[in-house]
Amino acid sequence: xxxxxxxxxxxxxxxxxxxxxxxxxxxxxxxxxxxxxxxxxxxxxxxxxxxxxxxxxxxxxxxxxxxxxxxxxxxxxxxxxxxxxxxxxxxxxxxxxxxxxxxxxxxxxxxxxxxxxxxxxxxxxxxxxxxxxxxxxxxxxxxxxxxxxxxxxxxxxxxxxxxxxxxxxxxxxxxxxxxxxxxxxxxxxxxxxxxxxxxxxxxxxxxxxxxxxxxxxxxxxxxxxxxxxxxxxxxxxxxxxxxx
Ligand code: PGA
Numbered sequence: 001x002x003x004x005x006x007x008x009x010x011x012x013x014x015x016x017x018x019x020x021x022x023x024x025x026x027x028x029x030x031x032x033x034x035x036x037x038x039x040x041x042x043x044x045x046x047x048x049x050x051x052x053x054x055x056x057x058x059x060x061x062x063x064x065x066x067x068x069x070x071x072x073x074x075x076x077x078x079x080x081x082x083x084x085x086x087x088x089x090x091x092x093x094x095x096x097x098x099x100x101x102x103x104x105x106x107x108x109x110x111x112x113x114x115x116x117x118x119x120x121x122x123x124x125x126x127x128x129x130x131x132x133x134x135x136x137x138x139x140x141x142x143x144x145x146x147x148x149x150x151x152x153x154x155x156x157x158x159x160x161x162x163x164x165x166x167x168x169x170x171x172x173x174x175x176x177x178x179x180x181x182x183x184x185x186x187x188x189x190x191x192x193x194x195x196x197x198x199x200x201x202x203x204x205x206x207x208x209x210x211x212x213x214x215x216x217x218x219x220x221x222x223x224x225x226x227x228x229x230x231x232x233x234x235x236x237x238x239x240x241x242x243x244x
Contacts, residue, residue, distance in 0.1 A: 008232025080119025
């Protein structure tokens with residue numbers, strides 16, 4: 001059974017006071033009776049705060065990146081095992097901002113997904129084409145290459161991963177892929193995952209998801225939930241998406 005999942009990505013936003021309010025709202029309003037899983041991926045320094053605020057409830061928490069290494073001389077990096085010690089369950093890997101701003105290659109993303117699993121976290125592996133790639137007609141080739149790198153790195157463990165399709169041109173731009181555009185790519189990802197024995201992996205859509213467009217996206221057969229950036233910082237908007 002594919003998990004229905006909504007994951008918030010706070011990116012580099014937040015502060016102790018604002019986080020406390022947001023986490024308290026989520027903790028009080030999201031219960032074990034909900035049909036979806038709800039996750040917030042917070043900046044690493046706030047993992048302890050997320051753990052304290054959420055550990056008795058239904059909302060789960062995660063990190064936005066992990067090192068491909070388990071420990072060692074990697075200044076500034078956070079290992080999956082360290083995040084797991086704070087009760088963290090998920091790790092975003094290969095977000096387009098990491099690929100673009102930090103030069104993360106498909107190989108690195110695959111290694112990070114493997115490191116997340118080894119450290120006890122579920123990787124949420126992001127794939128997605130740029131506007132230029134879409135306009136050149138290269139969308140399928142790009143996302144296939146990106147997901148294949150993760151499949152190759154994880155092997156049989158791919159079935160324990162989550163995949164997020166985030167067209168780069170839709171991230172933080174207010175421009176969402178239409179449900180049909182997203183579904184077409186999700187179907188392609190699903191078929192590659194199925195061929196690797198991981199057809200039950202949840203595939204999330206991300207890129208300007210809001211309360212007003214979530215239901216139409218979730219109605220598509222291969223969209224299992226969302227990876228939400230900006231709108232995850234607003235409790236009302238995030239809960240509206242989660243319940244769409
Ligand atoms: P957005 O970001 O919802 O603000 O477009 C999504 C993401 O980058 O994960």
